[in-house]
Amino acid sequence: MMSKAVNKRWKKILIGTTLTFTLITGGLLLFLSKNSPGSLDSYKDSDSKNQLMEKKKVMIGGIEQGLFIVGQNQENPVLLFLHGGPGNPEYAMSKESFTELEKMYTVCYWDQRGAGMSYTDLEKNPVDLDQMIEDTLEVTNYLKERFGQEKIYLMGHSWGSFLGMKTIQKQPEDYQAYIGIGQVVNQKESEKIAYDFMLKNANETNDTKAIQSLEKETPETSNFPSTEYIMSTRSELLNKFGGGNAHKDGRKMLEESYQNLLFFKGYTIGEKIDFLKGLQGSLEHLFNYTLVEDLNKTTANVSVPVYILQGKYDYVTSYKLVQEYYEKLEAPKKDMFVFDSSAHQPHNEENEKFNKIMKEIKLMNP
Numbered sequence: 001m002m003s004k005a006v007n008k009r010w011k012k013i014l015i016g017t018t019l020t021f022t023l024i025t026g027g028l029l030l031f032l033s034k035n036s037p038g039s040l041d042s043y044k045d046s047d048s049k050n051q052l053m054e055k056k057k058v059m060i061g062g063i064e065q066g067l068f069i070v071g072q073n074q075e076n077p078v079l080l081f082l083h084g085g086p087g088n089p090e091y092a093m094s095k096e097s098f099t100e101l102e103k104m105y106t107v108c109y110w111d112q113r114g115a116g117m118s119y120t121d122l123e124k125n126p127v128d129l130d131q132m133i134e135d136t137l138e139v140t141n142y143l144k145e146r147f148g149q150e151k152i153y154l155m156g157h158s159w160g161s162f163l164g165m166k167t168i169q170k171q172p173e174d175y176q177a178y179i180g181i182g183q184v185v186n187q188k189e190s191e192k193i194a195y196d197f198m199l200k201n202a203n204e205t206n207d208t209k210a211i212q213s214l215e216k217e218t219p220e221t222s223n224f225p226s227t228e229y230i231m232s233t234r235s236e237l238l239n240k241f242g243g244g245n246a247h248k249d250g251r252k253m254l255e256e257s258y259q260n261l262l263f264f265k266g267y268t269i270g271e272k273i274d275f276l277k278g279l280q281g282s283l284e285h286l287f288n289y290t291l292v293e294d295l296n297k298t299t300a301n302v303s304v305p306v307y308i309l310q311g312k313y314d315y316v317t318s319y320k321l322v323q324e325y326y327e328k329l330e331a332p333k334k335d336m337f338v339f340d341s342s343a344h345q346p347h348n349e350e351n352e353k354f355n356k357i358m359k360e361i362k363l364m365n366p
Contacts, residue, residue, distance in 0.1 A: 035264070036265065036268050036271075037265050037268070038055070038265075039055060039266065040053045040054070040068065041053070043072060050072075050073050050074050051072045052070060052071050052074050054067075054068070054069045055067070055266055057117065058139075060113075060118075060138045061113065061131060061134055061135045063118070063120060063125075064118070065113060065118040065139075066111040066116060066118050066271075067110050067111070068091055068109040069109075070102050070107055071105060072103050074106055076105050076106050077105055077106070077149065077153060077362065078105065078106045078108065078147050078152040079101070079152065079153040079154070080136075080139060080143060081107055081108065081109050081110070081155050081156075081157075081160070082154070082156035082157070082159075082160030082161070082163050083111075083112065083157060083160050084156075084157045084158030084160050084161075085158070085160075085279065085283060085286075086112070086114075086159040086286035087114055087115040087280075087281065087286070088159075088282075089109065089111045089112075089115050089116040089117075090109070090157065091109035092116070092260060092261045092266060092267060092275070093257035093260050094345075094348055095260065095264065097347055097348045097354075098347075100355040101358055104355075104358060104359055104362055105362070108139070108143055110139050112132065112163075112282075113132065113135055114127060114278050114282045114285070114286075115278040116267070116275045117267070117274070119271075119274035119277060122281045122284075123285075126285065127285060127286065128289075129163075129286070129289045132163055133166055133167050133170055136163060140152060140154075140171075144174065151174060152174065152175060153175065153178075153179065153361075153365075154177075155179040155181065157182055158181070158316065161181060161182060161183045161317070162289070162290050162295075164178055165183075165184075165299050166299065168304045172303040172304045176304075176365050177304060177305040177307060177333075177361060177365040179309065180308045181308075181309045181345075181347055182309075182310065182311065182317045182344045183308050183317055183325070184317050185295045185318070185324075185325040186293075186294040186295065186296060187287075187291050187317070188291045188292070189321060190316075190317055190321055191219070191224070191225045191234075191291075192219045193315065193318045193320065193321070194234065194316065195214065195218065197241065197315050198214060198237040198238065198243075199211070199214050201237075201241040202214060202237070210237055210240070213236075213237065214233065214237070216229075216233070217229045217233065227280065227283050231280065235254075236251075238250065238315055238316060238343075243313055243314065244343055244344060245343065245344055246345060246349050247312075247341060247342055247343040248341070250343065295325060296325055300329055301329075301330040302329075302331050303331070304331065305334065305365055306329060306334045307335050307336075307361050308322060308335075308337070309337045309339065309347070309354065310322050310323075310336065310338060310346070311339045311342030311343045311345070311346045312338055312340050314343045314344045314346075315343070315344075322336075333365075337353075
């Protein structure tokens with residue numbers, strides 16, 4: 001049996017530990033609460049009565065889905081942004097990178113079905129590519145009617161670029177132009193190229209830990225690339241070797257993105273939790289559509305102007321494959337802008353160049 005002195009000491013330790021945990025938890029909740037009012041601040045440097053800074057939910061495809069609609073002049077053309085992931089709404093994570101864009105366009109950042117404000121358990125409420133395309137068209141129609149515009153601009157990043165190309169293929173008459181960032185083309189082949197890139201760098205730097213991680217799942221593995229591999233090995237090593245989120249410091253950019261999410265005032269605490277819950281579920285249910293289709297074979301002829309913005313060091317969506325696709329692509333107008341110092345997020349890494357290009361695209365497609 002414990003002596004009374006020992007028992008008393010353990011009680012003190014337990015009480016102290018519980019108090020510390022309570023204080024830390026309480027402090028964290030207070031911090032989150034302060035930074036999660038669930039509303040957007042108006043533009044600080046604009047006194048225009050025509051600005052818009054709105055958060056709302058709209059019935060899309062039978063469920064409520066969340067939109068942030070922002071811009072410094074509601075008379076500007078409307079641009080619908082399709083985030084990547086799948087399941088990774090980017091406005092909260094990269095808000096500052098879009099400030100100049102919002103001077104040129106009225107931008108709708110839509111949290112897609114299963115993600116962020118539009119979170120739903122996709123295990124219980126399955127979704128397929130056709131439904132995602134229909135959702136995109138419904139959001140498009142809402143924006144067209146609300147702002148009285150016959151056509152809008154469509155921009156997609158990563159997974160959103162795949163969804164974007166499939167959408168303009170189905171209903172081109174709704175869109176003034178399409179802009180693809182980190183364009184998905186043939187993701188199955190892109191994943192093999194990424195794997196070889198990571199293994200090459202691991203061998204050259206004698207990184208035994210990276211080599212061991214890569215040996216656990218290879219392109220010859222039946223379920224390659226698995227969700228676990230995408231979220232762990234591939235994410236970590238592409239960022240480490242300069243082909244992931246950023247070319248110069250992908251790990252830092254990823255960390256900063258989640259810090260931005262933590263401080264983002266547009267989400268409530270519950271919506272931030274839903275954001276995190278939606279990441280894996282969306283990836284598990286939607287990413288496979290990019291693995292079974294090659295846009296070279298299915299979507300190489302469209303009737304909407306297409307502009308591709310691609311980082312030269314992008315191995316999440318292979319720069320080489322995008323180049324080849326661009327050469328084959330038939331469209332009324334097309335152009336490819338290469339970002340020489342970027343990987344998968346050129347709009348963040350080379351933001352000034354991104355804004356200049358977006359201004360040119362607007363002028364070319366009034």
